[in-house]
Amino acid sequence: SQTIHQWPATLVQPVGSPLSLECTVEGTSNPNLYWYRQAAGRGLQLLFYSVGIGQISSEVPQNLSASRPQDRQFILSSKKLLLSDSGFYLCAWSRDRFYQPQHFGDGTRLSIL
């Protein structure tokens, strides 16, 4: 069966510091991968998605970036965090972008001080 791992579970960072969140998927090959952010009491906002190694699509302009160095690894980064980057970050995978459901990791709760 497929599993998705995301870490760390919680993170407290100062404003202006860098960020790196990692997500890996096991049990499937060539998954579609996604990064979402959920602000407190709000819906999911799609940040990035990837259909293959090195292929990244950005949904919203921001100071975050994503990379996919390996088939089942997806990384979310920032060079300098802003207060507005606080939130619940979720990685997800699916077999295709349009018709199959997405399956989420446990999420990372990021607080910026």
Add this chain to the structure above:
Amino acid sequence: RKEVEQDPGPFNVPEGATVAFNCTYSNSASQSFFWYRQDCRKEPKLLMSVYSSGNEDGRFTAQLNRASQYISLLIRDSKLSDSATYLCVVNNGNKLVFGAGTILRVKS
């Protein structure tokens, strides 16, 4: 108009009650539909897919009305453990779009 709209609730119901949520979507060409459940401070989890003919999974029934562009989720015999936020998810042609969710609180 939002791509996917849900009544945010909260719906406060007693144990054993039947409760229904609706969700409307704007893209008439949408082909796939899902309901997710999200517990407080946790990740969303797939509850069920929604098929054109409607489908049932135990106490949960999902319906699709293409003409009116809405999907529904019916929960029968509510349990305390059903308390969560229920997310409606629709594909808009090039991605899945998540609704903001409907809060359900089941009380004893």
